[in-house]
Amino acid sequence: EAQVTQNPRYLITVTGKKLTVTCSQNMNHEYMSWYRQDPGLGLRQIYYSMNVEVTDKGDVPEGYKVSRKEKRNFPLILESPSPNQTSLYFCASSFGTGVREQYFGPGTRLTVT
Amino acid sequence: AQKVTQAQTEISVVEKEDVTLDCVYETRDTTYYLFWYKQPPSGELVFLIRRNSFDEQNEISGRYSWNFQKSTSSFNFTITASQVVDSAVYFCALSEAGNNDMRFGAGTRLTVKP
Numbered sequence: 530e531a532q533v534t535q536n537p538r539y540l541i542t543v544t545g546k547k548l549t550v551t552c553s554q555n556m557n558h559e560y561m562s563w564y565r566q567d568p569g570l571g572l573r574q575i576y577y578s579m580n581v582e583v584t585d586k587g588d589v590p591e592g593y594k595v596s597r598k599e600k601r602n603f604p605l606i607l608e609s610p611s612p613n614q615t616s617l618y619f620c621a622s623s624f625g626t627g628v629r630e631q632y633f634g635p636g637t638r639l640t641v642t
Numbered sequence: 643a644q645k646v647t648q649a650q651t652e653i654s655v656v657e658k659e660d661v662t663l664d665c666v667y668e669t670r671d672t673t674y675y676l677f678w679y680k681q682p683p684s685g686e687l688v689f690l691i692r693r694n695s696f697d698e699q700n701e702i703s704g705r706y707s708w709n710f711q712k713s714t715s716s717f718n719f720t721i722t723a724s725q726v727v728d729s730a731v732y733f734c735a736l737s738e739a740g741n742n743d744m745r746f747g748a749g750t751r752l753t754v755k756p
Contacts, residue, residue: 560742562744564746569651569748570748571648571733571746571747571748571749572687572733572735572746573746574743574744574745574746577742577743577744579742585742585743587743587744588743588745617685619687621687626742627737627741627742627743627744628674628675628737628738628739628742629675629692630677630689630692631689631744632689633686633687635685635686636685636686
């Protein structure tokens with residue numbers, strides 16, 4: 530089954546404790562992206578990647594890191610999480626560039642206390 | 643910079659009513675793409691439609707229709723004869739061909755009451 534998977538689905542952590550949210554897709558998509566969803570703000574793009582070893586900042590990249598060492602994986606790293614990073618995070622992927630239909634993962638709800 | 647505005651934060655209708663969700667966008671690019679996504683209460687994001695800037699034809703898919711008007715920079719979404727299952731948050735989004743990033747609106751929460 531074609532899908533985007535994220536892990537973990539739920540995470541509660543404390544300020545400053547490094548964490549990684551994994552994202553994997555099995556559709557051989559070139560483009561992958563991370564978004565955060567906050568009430569009243571919709572989805573905001575954090576980082577995106579056009580292909581292996583190619584990443585670029587989205588709208589709200591501060592406090593986040595990403596890497597794309599393999600085509601199927603695009604982990605999101607929070608080196609020192611803060612409470613303002615409490616949010617619902619979505620990973621997405623698509624063929625080609627970012628102008629195509631994106632397939633979204635199920636979301637990761639992160640709470641930073 | 644590109645921008646998407648969904649001015650309607652919440653809409654509530656009674657089943658079988660028609661409802662239109664508004665989307666206004668801003669871009670300096672001549673080639674761009676517009677999208678609508680649905681987020682039902684279960685939380686996943688579901689793709690509904692993609693339109694490029696050179697195709698202003700309206701689209702109809704069952705009870706759903708989309709009206710793209712470049713003159714007013716709008717890409718509105720109409721649900722005809724709404725059903726309870728249409729209750730969801732709907733997002734409009736814009737991607738410029740030269741950019742590869744994606745800009746979403748704040749979303750409109752639609753509640754359809756039986």
